[in-house]
Amino acid sequence: MIKHYLLSPGPTPIPNEVALAMSETMIHHRTPQFNHIFDQARQGLKKLFGTKNDVLILASSGTGAMEASVANLFSPGDKVLVINGGKFGERWLNIANAFGLSPIELEVEWGQAVKVDTVEKQMKAHPDLKGVMIQASETSTTVLHPVKEIAKLTKNGPLFLVDGVTAVGVVSIPLDEWGLDVLVTGSQKAMMLPPGLGFIALSDRAWERTKHAKLPRFYFDLNLERKNQQKGSGAFTPAVSLIFGARASLEMMQREGLDRVYARHARMSRATRAAATALGLKLLAPDSPSPAATGVYLPDGIDADQVLDYLRDHMNITLAEGQDQLKGKVIRIAHVGYMGAFDVITAVAALEMVLRKFGVELPFGKGVAAAQEVLMESLV
């Protein structure tokens, strides 16, 4: 078997069009030629983030953009509410602690979405909150949190910081319309790019806060970046080739139509869940699933990590593992970015085969058929 299938929730596959754009001859980053390309990428990003404000492009992974938001918006000791329902909720907590904030942790059971009234209660109990942090899509538990509803609570209160790393380009998450204050993502998910870029947009009131926030910042000084990026380049040397790629991937998304991009992700997600259910497997996030990836419990007695190793080493298919308490119990099947109906079919068919290999008795095709029923919807 030669062909490898990367069906993980990041890094994700790169379209040829994007790979070719990234292989363009290197150019200097302080030239009209680069300014033009950079500006086109910026315009595409504004549409994707649903904002009239700047979407800044940082040379970092998604975590860098998360860190930049904290460093630019808060002062030492500021109290923030961190909604922690998985590995990336934990990431917000770690960043807040590293920067000397006073985080209040709102723990959420893994696999569940946070309840809006619980957030409201916490906000009432802590009227001095300066920020609320959440994941729109908590990739580690494949959960979608109710960001739109929580934004209604934070509207005239604390800033609302949303990690959209596996949400931007997957679901509609318009910053301006919903009243989010920060939205970040990284390049290696729905943006169909290699790892290496972080993207961040701020609301007007968040930009206002940056003027009074006292935490130290240098490389991630967002005001400095904004000033430079508005002129068509970065404050420092930007990741030129990745930005060529970003322009190409944003063009691809515009061509498909953002509504169609979101519908495709929703359909792949429903098809994967239908397949898992048809195979008698329990879903990790049954109530509020993220359209970026589907977490599935494997039958008792089957080591999920061994299954994943087998899939990768003998079947050339990379899916993702469960983390921490989910380790060895679940697998995560991604359907994010440059993926379509037949990536779902591949993942499900491979799952049926690997489970049979590991001694689970199941008829071939049951999961595949359930997925096909959903995927047929796209054939008009």
Ligand SMILES: Cc1ncc(COP(=O)(O)O)c(C=O)c1O
């Ligand atoms: C929801 C979420 N937040 C943050 C991150 C961290 O992004 P990075 O690994 O690009 O720093 C990830 C990465 O998978 C993620 O899925």
